Every structure is written in structure tokens, then in C-alpha cells.
Amino acid sequence: MEAAIDVERITKTFGAGKDKVVALNDVTVAIEENEFFTLLGPSGCGKTTLLRLIAGFDHPSSGVIMLKGRDISQLPPYQRSVNTVFQSYALFPHMTVAQNISFGLEMLGKPKRYIKETVSKMLALVKMEALSNRCIDQLSGGQQQRVALARALAPQPQVLLLDEPLAALDYKLRKEMQFELKHLQHETGITFIFVTHDQEEALTMSDRIAVMEAGRILQIGTPRQIYNHPAERFVADFIGSTNFLSVELLPAKGPDARLRLSSGMEVRVKLPDGMVPSGRVTAVVRPEYSQLLADPGRKGDLQGVLENIVYFGTDTHYHIRLPDDTTFVTRSQNQLEETEAFRVGQPVSITFKPNSVQVLRN
Amino acid sequence: MLVLAFAASGPLLIVLAYSFLRAGEYGGVVWTFSTDAWFNVVFHRDIFDETVTLAGAHMIILWRSVKLSFFTMLTTLVIGFPTAYFISTRPRKTRSLWLFLMTVPFWTNLLIRTFAILEVIRNEGLINTALLLFGIINEPIQMLYTDFAIMVGMTYVFLPLMVLPLYASMERLDFNLVEAAYDLYATRYQVLRRVIIPMAKPGIIAGSILVFIPSLGAFVTPRVLGGGKKMMLGNLIELQFGAGRNWPLGAALSITLLALVMIALLIYVRTTQHHSENSR
Numbered sequence: 001m002e003a004a005i006d007v008e009r010i011t012k013t014f015g016a017g018k019d020k021v022v023a024l025n026d027v028t029v030a031i032e033e034n035e036f037f038t039l040l041g042p043s044g045c046g047k048t049t050l051l052r053l054i055a056g057f058d059h060p061s062s063g064v065i066m067l068k069g070r071d072i073s074q075l076p077p078y079q080r081s082v083n084t085v086f087q088s089y090a091l092f093p094h095m096t097v098a099q100n101i102s103f104g105l106e107m108l109g110k111p112k113r114y115i116k117e118t119v120s121k122m123l124a125l126v127k128m129e130a131l132s133n134r135c136i137d138q139l140s141g142g143q144q145q146r147v148a149l150a151r152a153l154a155p156q157p158q159v160l161l162l163d164e165p166l167a168a169l170d171y172k173l174r175k176e177m178q179f180e181l182k183h184l185q186h187e188t189g190i191t192f193i194f195v196t197h198d199q200e201e202a203l204t205m206s207d208r209i210a211v212m213e214a215g216r217i218l219q220i221g222t223p224r225q226i227y228n229h230p231a232e233r234f235v236a237d238f239i240g241s242t243n244f245l246s247v248e249l250l251p252a253k254g255p256d257a258r259l260r261l262s263s264g265m266e267v268r269v270k271l272p273d274g275m276v277p278s279g280r281v282t283a284v285v286r287p288e289y290s291q292l293l294a295d296p297g298r299k300g301d302l303q304g305v306l307e308n309i310v311y312f313g314t315d316t317h318y319h320i321r322l323p324d325d326t327t328f329v330t331r332s333q334n335q336l337e338e339t340e341a342f343r344v345g346q347p348v349s350i351t352f353k354p355n356s357v358q359v360l361r362n
Numbered sequence: 363m364l365v366l367a368f369a370a371s372g373p374l375l376i377v378l379a380y381s382f383l384r385a386g387e388y389g390g391v392v393w394t395f396s397t398d399a400w401f402n403v404v405f406h407r408d409i410f411d412e413t414v415t416l417a418g419a420h421m422i423i424l425w426r427s428v429k430l431s432f433f434t435m436l437t438t439l440v441i442g443f444p445t446a447y448f449i450s451t452r453p454r455k456t457r458s459l460w461l462f463l464m465t466v467p468f469w470t471n472l473l474i475r476t477f478a479i480l481e482v483i484r485n486e487g488l489i490n491t492a493l494l495l496f497g498i499i500n501e502p503i504q505m506l507y508t509d510f511a512i513m514v515g516m517t518y519v520f521l522p523l524m525v526l527p528l529y530a531s532m533e534r535l536d537f538n539l540v541e542a543a544y545d546l547y548a549t550r551y552q553v554l555r556r557v558i559i560p561m562a563k564p565g566i567i568a569g570s571i572l573v574f575i576p577s578l579g580a581f582v583t584p585r586v587l588g589g590g591k592k593m594m595l596g597n598l599i600e601l602q603f604g605a606g607r608n609w610p611l612g613a614a615l616s617i618t619l620l621a622l623v624m625i626a627l628l629i630y631v632r633t634t635q636h637h638s639e640n641s642r
Contacts, residue, residue: 057541077544090542094560103556104546155547 003030004191010063023049025215040202041212083152084161098132104155122150231272242284265300287331289356302350380613399610427595431577434516438524446528507589515583524569531565
């Protein structure tokens with residue numbers, strides 16, 4: 001089946017000479033239909049630039065963007081069946097809520113009755129029926145956001161782009177809207193392309209995530225894949241927290257690779273695609289997949305001294321200093337019965353399942 | 363406060379008083395009550411047979427003033443709008459340069475600016491010489507000493523007064539809105555009509571008033587470019603205090619001009635009130 005949006009080898013540069021900025025560097029990604037796809041990355045990684053290229057507010061320096069197989073790279077925004085929810089909402093201040101929502105339909109020349117029906121439907125969809133004739137400057141941030149959503153959905157685009165739409169909302173409202181957006185995407189079946197720098201948001205809402213940094217896509221996968229199998233140092237670090245281990249790659253016996261930890265433990269792992277195995281590499285283990293043991297544990301378990309115990313209400317974090325002077329953090333979920341088995345300064349060992357070890361490309 | 367009130371209304375009251383007096387033989391006024399001046403604004407009594415007709419000359423001048431002021435307002439709007447839009451879409455660094463270029467002529471003396479236009483449009487001036495040179499015409503086009511000349515002059519003189527308020531309005535325009543409109547399938551023309559113009563409305567109205575009112579009372583520009591044959595209200599008033607030797611009539615005409623300005627301001631206030639009520 002055709003992808004909804006095909007981004008092929010897109011490069012975008014701004015400026016020239018020594019002021020030249022490469023915002024996107026040979027980016028390729030295929031976004032499926034009826035998918036909630038998130039572009040995740042820190043400020044300046046190029047995610048908003050990519051969104052704008054898909055929307056048509058700018059043209060790529062090289063490469064092609066396709067919408068359902070049709071090349072839209074050079075088309076202006078009003079010729080693409082793609083609509084945008086802006087970070088600042090960009091609602092028309094001189095129009096009412098209903099007029100904002102109907103704008104796209106009016107521009108498309110839809111008949112009056114159809115417009116009226118659609119506006120009602122949209123208002124119901126975002127639960128703003130009562131405020132149809134309100135002026136924009138009388139709305140709260142959350143309400144403005146819903147109007148922006150309704151306005152972008154009214155013309156029934158093939159793809160909806162959302163540029164950090166929840167950034168300006170307070171925590172509670174943001175959580176509510178996350179659910180609502182997910183629900184909306186399911187109900188309308190429209191492909192959502194969501195831009196955010198909040199990794200928690202990306203993990204909770206997306207069907208798939210593309211992690212971006214400095215103009216490149218580092219990894220694409222489902223939230224689980226990205227979280228459990230980060231292939232790049234940046235991805236491992238940006239999403240959740242993790243422990244970095246310097247390990248030695250042993251000559252492969254069979255299809256999988258083997259590595260040896262500093263404690264001598266040998267683990268069989270799958271290397272990430274496109275990685276050339278050699279010498280010392282970095283592996284990561286998530287805190288929650290590792291466990292603390294008071295006794296020396298088995299041969300090959302990492303050993304260290306418990307440096308710090310941090311209580312978080314839901315979890316407790318244990319900071320262990322390893323012999324090579326690095327810190328390893330384990331996390332365990334708290335039980336109702338308070339039994340603190342560990343003391344600071346105590347020698348401890350760390351255990352984790354072999355398949356929780358993930359090797360990084362860099 | 364009292365001083366201000368007196369300073370503001372004092373001269374006005376004097377003019378009002380003069381309009382109800384009788385004209386002196388050699389200028390000045392005679393302190394006798396008379397409504398002759400007001401009568402003469404609108405009517406003309408033939409000195410031979412005492413028939414009363416509409417003061418044709420005055421009507422023509424009045425009409426010319428309103429007409430030319432109105433068209434000057436329109437022309438400055440048509441030229442000023444794209445100019446202001448252009449300036450407001452320049453990068454911040456060069457924007458002050460463009461504004462500077464726009465307002466520099468404004469610092470030049472009005473008389474000199476008007477003579478500059480004269481130089482451009484007269485029969486041996488810039489335009490005609492160029493057209494003759496390229497063989498586009500055989501005889502110079504008579505542009506000077508016409509209503510058209512006055513309008514060109516006033517447009518040039520008052521253009522900054524239209525561009526600056528328009529620019530101030532547009533500078534506050536959130537260009538995200540323009541992008542949003544394009545995103546929602548508006549063509550360039552529709553974006554202009556449905557987003558940019560409505561949002562620039564305060565600037566349009568302010569600029570229009572700032573051009574219309576001074577245009578009504580202009581007298582240097584019509585004198586220089588109209589050659590004395592095309593009079594406007596300002597010239598007519600000046601005449602009464604000079605060779606016309608009819609100060610009361612001059613005073614009455616001045617009050618009439620003031621009334622026209624008041625009406626224009628009233629319309630302005632009404633439209634801006636209406637506008638801000640609309641957006642509530």
C-alpha cells in the first residue's frame with residue numbers, strides 16, 4: 001500500500017557561504033496511512049523544518065516529498081491536501097470560532113449547507129458547541145487549541161500536521177489533550193504527523209516515532225522499539241534514562257554477536273543494523289531492567305558500592321559506583337511494605353537479563 | 363488648563379466672530395453684525411438685478427476640493443498599501459533603511475517638493491522630454507495646470523502620511539496567519555482580501571484621515587500646480603484675506619472647511635468604534 005507521506009532524501013539548507021545552515025541532511029522516511037507518527041528531537045534538530053516542507057510553507061533544497069504517490073515538493077500549501085495546527089494556533093483574530101473553522105471550507109468553495117453541517121460536526125468533535133460565536137480573544141489557551149484543531153480537520157485533509165500544539169498548555173490540560181488527540185486520530189482515520197521535543201509525549205501518543213538530531217533521522221520505530229532497542233547514543237540518552245557500559249566485542253560465534261562486560265560476564269546480543277562490529281563498543285541497560293543484590297551475586301555480575309538511595313514515591317533509584325569510577329543506576333518499584341534492604345556504602349552486585357543489553361552504533 | 367482651552371479656542375472664536383461681521387472697504391472688518399458672509403458662501407446676488415443664484419464659482423471650488431482630496435486619499439492608499447506591505451516584510455535590519463527612504467522627502471520643504479513635481483510633469487519637464495525622445499508622442503502632453511496635476515502633487519506630498527500608519531498596522535500582523543490562510547486553501551488574492559486587509563483596517567482608516575484632511579485645506583500645491591486657475595478651498599480662503607478684501611467671507615469659508623473636517627473625523631470615529639465593537 002502507498003505510504004501517506006514519502007520523504008525521500010530531503011535536504012534543506014538556509015543561507016550561503018559561512019552562514020550556511022544545513023537544517024535537514026538527506027532525510028528519508030515513509031509515513032503510513034492512518035498512523036500517529038511523531039517527529040521527536042531537541043530544538044534545532046530540524047523537525048519543524050521538515051514539517052514545514054511537508055506543509056508547503058517552504059521548498060526542499062533537494063529531494064522529493066510525495067503525498068500518496070504524488071510529488072508535492074514544489075506545490076504551494078493551498079494545493080496540498082495537508083493541514084497544519086500551528087504552535088501559536090494562528091487563529092484569525094477578526095473572526096469568530098465558527099468563522100475560523102469554516103475558513104478552509106469557504107476557500108474550497110463548498111456549498112453553504114455543507115459548511116454549516118461540517119462546522120457543527122467539528123465543534124462537537126472538539127466539544128466546543130457552546131462557543132461557536134465567541135470571538136477568539138475571549139478563549140482560553142485550551143479552547144484556542146481545540147479551535148485550531150477543528151479548523152485544520154474541517155477540510156478533511158489526507159494528512160494533519162501538528163507543530164508542538166500542546167507546548168503552551170499546563171500539565172493537566174496537556175495530559176487531557178494527549179488522550180483526546182489520540183482518540184481523534186483513531187476516529188477520523190487521518191494520518192497525524194506530530195512534532196514534539198517531549199519524549200514522554202512521544203512515547204504515550206505515537207504509533208511510530210522518528211528521533212531526530214542535527215538535521216538527521218537517527219532512528220525510526222514504535223515507542224517500544226525505540227525505548228528498548230536504541231541504536232544510537234543520542235537516542236538512548238534522549239529517551240528515558242539509561243546506563244552506559246563500555247564493553248568489549250568478542251569474535252562472533254553464529255548469527256549473534258557476543259560481548260564481554262568489565263565484570264567478565266558474557267552476553268549474546270543482536271547488533272543494530274548497519275553496524276560494523278569492532279573492538280570496544282558502548283552498550284546500554286535501562287535502570288528498571290536491572291536489579292540490586294546485596295550478596296556478591298553470580299560470577300560475572302557487575303559489582304560496586306552503593307553510593308546513593310533516592311526515593312521517588314513510585315520508585316526508588318539506587319546509584320552504584322562501579323570499579324571503573326562510573327555510576328550505574330538501578331530502579332525498583334516501591335512496595336507498600338517498607339523494607340529497605342540496602343545501606344549506603346554497602347558493596348552490592350547488579351543483575352540484569354542478557355536481552356536487556358542494547359549495543360549502540362556509536 | 364484654562365490657558366490651553368483659551369489658546370485652542372480663542373483664534374477659532376475670533377474667526378467665528380469675523381464671519382458674522384461686515385467686510386471693510388480695504389480689508390479688515392467693520393464691527394457690524396451681518397450674515398452677508400455666510401450668504402455669500404453659498405449664494406451669489408447679482409449686483410445689477412439682485413437675482414440670487416447658487417455661487418457657481420464657490421461650488422466648483424468646494425467640489426474640486428472634496429473630489430481631489432478623496433481621490434488623493436484613494437491614490438495614496440493604492441500606492442501606499444503595497445509599499446507598506448513591502449517594508450513590513452523586509453528583514454529587521456534593512457527595514458529602518460526603507461522607512462528612512464520613505465520619510466526623507468517628508469523632511470524637505472513643501473514648496474520644494476511641489477516644485478519638484480512641477481519639474482517632472484510640465485511640458486518641458488522630465489516625463490514629456492522622455493516621451494518625446496523615444497518618439498512615443500509628437501507633442502508634449504499638457505499635464506500641468508490641471509486637476510490631475512494637483513492630485514499628483516498632493517499624492518506625492520501626502521504619501522508618507524498614508525504609508526506610516528499602514529506600516530504600523532501591518533508590522534503588528536502575525537505572518538503565521540498568512541501561512542495559516544494559505545494552508546487552508548486560500549489563494550494569494552483571498553489571503554489579501556480575507557486576512558491582510560481586515561487586519562490592516564485600523565491603519566487604512568488612520569492613513570485615509572491623515573491624507574484627506576490636510577488635502578482639503580491644501581493651498582500651496584494647488585497654487586503651484588494648478589497655476590492659479592484651479593483653485594481649491596485653501597486658495598479661496600487665502601484670496602479673501604488678500605486681494606479679495608472680504609475677511610468675513612474668508613472667515614466663513616474657514617469655518618466651512620472646519621465643518622468638513624469635523625464630518626470626516628466623525629466618520630472616522632464611527633468606523634473605528636464600529637470596527638472595535640465588531641471584533642468583540
